[in-house]
Amino acid sequence: MLPRRIAILAPILTALIFGAGGGLLGPLRPALAAELRVSVADSSILFSLFFTGALLATTAGGYLADRFGKKLLFALTLALFAGGFLLFALAPSFPVVCLASFLIGATGGTLEGLCSAIIADMDPAHVNRNMNLLQVAFSAGAVGALSLVGWLPAAGVSWRVPYLALGGAAALLCVSSLFMARPPIHPAERMHLALARRVFSDPAVALLAVAIALYVGAEMSLAWLASRMLELQFHAGADAAARIALLFWLTMGVGRVIIGVLAHRVPGYTLLRWLVGGGLLAYGVLFLPLGAAGLWLGVGLAGFAFSGIWPLLVGLGACRYPAYTGTVVALLVSSGTAGGLIFPALGGYFLESRPAWNILLLMAVLFVLLAGVLARYGRHETRGAPPAIGAPPAPAGAPPPA
Numbered sequence: 001m002l003p004r005r006i007a008i009l010a011p012i013l014t015a016l017i018f019g020a021g022g023g024l025l026g027p028l029r030p031a032l033a034a035e036l037r038v039s040v041a042d043s044s045i046l047f048s049l050f051f052t053g054a055l056l057a058t059t060a061g062g063y064l065a066d067r068f069g070k071k072l073l074f075a076l077t078l079a080l081f082a083g084g085f086l087l088f089a090l091a092p093s094f095p096v097v098c099l100a101s102f103l104i105g106a107t108g109g110t111l112e113g114l115c116s117a118i119i120a121d122m123d124p125a126h127v128n129r130n131m132n133l134l135q136v137a138f139s140a141g142a143v144g145a146l147s148l149v150g151w152l153p154a155a156g157v158s159w160r161v162p163y164l165a166l167g168g169a170a171a172l173l174c175v176s177s178l179f180m181a182r183p184p185i186h187p188a189e190r191m192h193l194a195l196a197r198r199v200f201s202d203p204a205v206a207l208l209a210v211a212i213a214l215y216v217g218a219e220m221s222l223a224w225l226a227s228r229m230l231e232l233q234f235h236a237g238a239d240a241a242a243r244i245a246l247l248f249w250l251t252m253g254v255g256r257v258i259i260g261v262l263a264h265r266v267p268g269y270t271l272l273r274w275l276v277g278g279g280l281l282a283y284g285v286l287f288l289p290l291g292a293a294g295l296w297l298g299v300g301l302a303g304f305a306f307s308g309i310w311p312l313l314v315g316l317g318a319c320r321y322p323a324y325t326g327t328v329v330a331l332l333v334s335s336g337t338a339g340g341l342i343f344p345a346l347g348g349y350f351l352e353s354r355p356a357w358n359i360l361l362l363m364a365v366l367f368v369l370l371a372g373v374l375a376r377y378g379r380h381e382t383r384g385a386p387p388a389i390g391a392p393p394a395p396a397g398a399p400p401p402a
Helices: 002-036 045-068 070-090 094-122 124-149 160-177 193-200 203-234 238-262 268-287 292-306 309-320 322-353 358-382
Strands: none
Touching: 002 045, 002 070, 002 094, 002 124, 002 160, 045 070, 045 094, 045 322, 070 094, 070 160, 094 124, 094 309, 094 322, 124 160, 124 238, 124 309, 193 203, 193 322, 203 238, 203 292, 203 309, 203 322, 203 358, 238 268, 238 292, 238 309, 268 292, 268 309, 268 358, 292 309, 309 322
């Protein structure tokens, strides 16, 4: 029983650490740049390296997990993940920090896919609930990091200390993962390149991949650019800008807890449609002429509506390919990473070079496209898609995964 509990708890704690690491980089970047004698603008390359590492490594990691085993790859990747944080904390120069950022992104992106795949394998009957639990942990890490980061300079704490703590926590987690239960192996052919091509070419998976890229683009654009809009459009200070980002992550965390409860009673695709409708409503609020209050209200509503979209999309993919969760989940995570790499940068261009409210139009368009893609996915599944590769036949009258 204990090894199985470790197999469920280790992915949750990994998501917590990954969320904290992602939340730290933005606020600590000015202190890092000052100490390592680079401009804040030049230090923005750390974000690009982080996402590039994740984009390059995640899909390969999912393939290797299905080919050679998830437990082995999880432990090895956690060790490199811990090493990335420690290298970041102890880096003597900016090029070493760049290398560490790439390593954290590559291993963190791989772990994000592995965590979802492992937790889906260990408890397939509650896949949507468990995917939400992972995202609750990620949000808790991000909120905790954002809450602490303002206190560090006043207390005279170096920007290196949080990264040392995260590296140490990841190292301890790596040791504990050696004692976790091995995720079950499904009675299907072992993953190989020809099989991976068949999985990737499935129209249902392609639609989910496009949907998750659009979603992450809209989420990250709003989470980051809302703070900048508050400064540019309403001349708010840095404290207010930090609080609106915190509001987004707090409402997202609360929403994920609620969605995790609802997932016991409501089919995942139905929940997904409700949340997308809520997201469209949030953009409607953002466009109302309510001044700064409208921005705060819309961001809070968007955080709640966005909360369950990622885990529900990943849950749909994992349920379609129960024998190859590593590969299909990694593909979806990579697609989300691509969306996070492309769309926020495009939004930043709109924000800095055109009237600030144009960014809302771009993000609203992304969400409308997301709604359209999901509607097409629903029609594809309703028409009766062919059985997924490696999927066991469902018993008659079986309820949808919760």
